[in-house]
Amino acid sequence: MIDIVEEIYKKYEEEEALRERRGHLGASQIGERCSRKLWYGFRNVADEKFNGMMLKLFMRGHREEPFILEDLKKIGIKIKSEQKTFREFGHFGGSCDGIGEFNGDEFLLELKTSNTSGFKKIKKSGVYYSKYQHYVQMQTYMHAFNLSKALYLVVCKETDELYTEWVEYDKVFAVSIFNKAKHIIESDVVPPKIGLDESSFECRFCAHKKICWNNYPPQVNCRTCLHSTPIESGKWNCEVKGEMNDEIICDKHLYNINLIDSHVLSANKQENYVVYKDFQNGGDGLNSFELFKLLEKRYYD
Numbered sequence: 001m002i003d004i005v006e007e008i009y010k011k012y013e014e015e016e017a018l019r020e021r022r023g024h025l026g027a028s029q030i031g032e033r034c035s036r037k038l039w040y041g042f043r044n045v046a047d048e049k050f051n052g053m054m055l056k057l058f059m060r061g062h063r064e065e066p067f068i069l070e071d072l073k074k075i076g077i078k079i080k081s082e083q084k085t086f087r088e089f090g091h092f093g094g095s096c097d098g099i100g101e102f103n104g105d106e107f108l109l110e111l112k113t114s115n116t117s118g119f120k121k122i123k124k125s126g127v128y129y130s131k132y133q134h135y136v137q138m139q140t141y142m143h144a145f146n147l148s149k150a151l152y153l154v155v156c157k158e159t160d161e162l163y164t165e166w167v168e169y170d171k172v173f174a175v176s177i178f179n180k181a182k183h184i185i186e187s188d189v190v191p192p193k194i195g196l197d198e199s200s201f202e203c204r205f206c207a208h209k210k211i212c213w214n215n216y217p218p219q220v221n222c223r224t225c226l227h228s229t230p231i232e233s234g235k236w237n238c239e240v241k242g243e244m245n246d247e248i249i250c251d252k253h254l255y256n257i258n259l260i261d262s263h264v265l266s267a268n269k270q271e272n273y274v275v276y277k278d279f280q281n282g283g284d285g286l287n288s289f290e291l292f293k294l295l296e297k298r299y300y301d
């Protein structure tokens with residue numbers, strides 16, 4: 001007999017596998033406190049995959065949005081636009097849930113769903129203290145769309161209870177967030193770790209934990225390559241091939257030296273090699289796929 005639940009989850013995973021990986025640094029992520037995690041994510045260092053149940057859960061929030069917008073319209077709030085998008089520094093961007101208008105005042109709409117325990121925390125402490133990433137996301141959109149306030153509206157998934165909060169635009173804060181995004185995009189160097197060790201609260205469930213703390217090798221792709229740089233147009237430039245297609249990895253891949261935990265003895269980009277203390281990447285040494293296997297074996301041994 002068919003296992004209906006498993007089959008549905010599997011379908012979500014199959015559909016996700018066909019979707020393009022998020023290429024930019026998102027407004028919904030930038031409030032993450034660990035800059036290293038953001039840097040790793042932007043550079044696709046880990047093979048991040050969610051199971052079908054999680055993927056289905058992500059959809060739940062999106063499904064709720066049209067109902068909330070309808071409720072807002074019923075009480076006289078005009079929805080000026082839905083899903084307005086922005087892009088900055090070529091690679092930082094996002095699309096908000098909408099812009100509302102009431103009595104001539106325009107404001108950002110940020111619509112969320114929450115489980116009961118999260119909902120209680122939001123009600124008790126407000127968005128800044130209980131959902132910092134949402135607060136940062138709203139400041140980012142208000143800055144990008146030149147708005148002075150935001151309506152934060154949360155629906156409790158179990159009871160359908162609503163919570164709302166008005167958030168004022170804070171220019172100094174928002175500019176600091178854009179500066180943070182710029183730094184993450186442009187920096188070639190891995191930002192510092194946030195946790196004291198891998199069991200730290202922030203690190204415990206991080207998808208990059210193995211790479212960050214235990215020298216598991218990063219994925220071999222154009223964004224982990226020493227020859228690539230993100231450029232203003234929103235694309236990436238490759239020193240070997242020019243403007244590159246993110247999906248096509250070539251045999252000239254060399255790991256960004258900041259991603260390999262070993263001392264560099266010498267390097268020559270023209271001849272395409274980097275000599276580390278106990279192995280060589282490129283040239284007469286190991287290509288990046290072979291180096292990945294070596295480092296992976298070391299991790300498991």
Ligand code: SF4
Nearest residue numbers: 034193194203206212
């Ligand atoms: S494991 Fe911890 S320090 Fe490393 S990227 Fe993740 S959150 Fe940051």
Ligand code: SF4
Nearest residue numbers: 222225228238250253
């Ligand atoms: S050298 Fe090859 S792997 Fe590296 S960025 Fe260019 S195309 Fe991608």
